[in-house]
Amino acid sequence: MDISIVVPLYNEAESLPELSAWISRVMAQKGFTYEVIFVNDGSTDNSLEVIKGLAKDDEHIRCVSFSRNYGKSPALNEGFRRTKGDVVITMDADLQDSPDEIPELYRMITEDGYDLVSGWKKKRYDPLSKTIPTKLFNATARKVSGIKNLHDFNCGLKAYRKEVVKHIEIYGDMHRYIPYLAKNAGYKKIGEKVVHHQARKYGVTKFGLDRFVNGYLDLATLWFQSKFGIKPMHLFGLLGSLMFIIGFLAIIVVLVLKCVSLCSSDYHFYVTNSVYFYLSLAAMVMGLQFFLTGFVGELITRNSPERNNYLIGEEW
Numbered sequence: 670m671d672i673s674i675v676v677p678l679y680n681e682a683e684s685l686p687e688l689s690a691w692i693s694r695v696m697a698q699k700g701f702t703y704e705v706i707f708v709n710d711g712s713t714d715n716s717l718e719v720i721k722g723l724a725k726d727d728e729h730i731r732c733v734s735f736s737r738n739y740g741k742s743p744a745l746n747e748g749f750r751r752t753k754g755d756v757v758i759t760m761d762a763d764l765q766d767s768p769d770e771i772p773e774l775y776r777m778i779t780e781d782g783y784d785l786v787s788g789w790k791k792k793r794y795d796p797l798s799k800t801i802p803t804k805l806f807n808a809t810a811r812k813v814s815g816i817k818n819l820h821d822f823n824c825g826l827k828a829y830r831k832e833v834v835k836h837i838e839i840y841g842d843m844h845r846y847i848p849y850l851a852k853n854a855g856y857k858k859i860g861e862k863v864v865h866h867q868a869r870k871y872g873v874t875k876f877g878l879d880r881f882v883n884g885y886l887d888l889a890t891l892w893f894q895s896k897f898g899i900k901p902m903h904l905f906g907l908l909g910s911l912m913f914i915i916g917f918l919a920i921i922v923v924l925v926l927k928c929v930s931l932c933s934s935d936y937h938f939y940v941t942n943s944v945y946f947y948l949s950l951a952a953m954v955m956g957l958q959f960f961l962t963g964f965v966g967e968l969i970t971r972n973s974p975e976r977n978n979y980l981i982g983e984e985w
């Protein structure tokens with residue numbers, strides 16, 4: 670099979686018939702063998718019934734339906750587990766992404782040899798309250814992830830080589846960072862294609878402003894995981910040692926000043942009045958906490974079933 674199209678959806682009943690017809694038109698034109706996997710993320714409208722109706726007349730349509738709303742990332746993850754095509758395309762269900770882009774995305778994966786191609790909504794049809802923070806967010810993501818050529822990490826329209834989706838796990842809200850997840854798994858040939866974007870035709874956006882706060886927190890988590898995920902002591906041990914050194918130096922100062930004051934008749938030094946005393950106290954307590962966090966982290970990674978999961982590129 671050439672292509673698997675994964676479509677996560679939450680309350681998108683009005684858009685589905687149009688989307689499905691558009692996809693089959695494009696696929697028929699190019700003669701691809703394909704499947705469309707609709708992942709119904711616990712919709713409360715009649716999206717599921719609409720999909721059932723569409724599937725009756727079209728054997729390419731498959732459906733996974735969650736019993737409640739889990740989020741876009743879990744929906745993509747479950748879709749990915751079920752794909753059979755050589756190239757996997759993801760797209761939003763709200764008609765903002767155009768199926769006309771699929772043939773070129775497919776070509777970039779199969780002929781240009783990309784592992785992942787991400788869409789870039791260069792001209793966006795979204796409100797300013799969304800586009801401006803998105804620019805900032807993408808700049809940070811580029812810096813932290815080291816994927817310098819991507820302008821639009823969170824574009825719903827993406828294409829993947831089959832192996833990529835089988836080897837990455839998307840959870841929480843991590844769909845915003847799939848290129849970063851792919852890079853961490855060793856798939857480094859990541860490209861970009863300018864894609865046509867449309868204003869939302871039906872329904873409303875499913876993400877509020879909290880997307881930006883959560884987005885940054887997730888980025889911090891991913892950065893930490895990729896750098897220190899299997900060796901937490903390397904970070905916490907370093908911080909702990911630094912704190913201990915600061916604490917030690919401060920306590921030496923306290924001792925020296927106390928000795929001087931004991932030997933002198935007109936210089937009085939009170940330990941509890943000294944800023945160095947409090948500095949050493951705070952530094953020692955923080956140092957100990959960093960060390961303990963590091964140890965607990967090491968114990969957790971040691972017991973993790975993932976600790977020796979390596980992705981083998983080739984083997985003879």
Ligand code: UDP
Pocket residue numbers: 676677678679680681710738739740741744760761762763765825873874875876
């Ligand atoms: N979506 C989903 N589960 C959710 C929220 C969204 O499957 O909990 C789907 C949604 O139906 C759409 C895609 O994810 O197909 C992108 O959502 P949306 O269009 O609301 O995001 P925006 O375009 O505003 O960033």
Ligand code: MG
Pocket residue numbers: 761763765869874
């Ligand atoms: Mg949308």
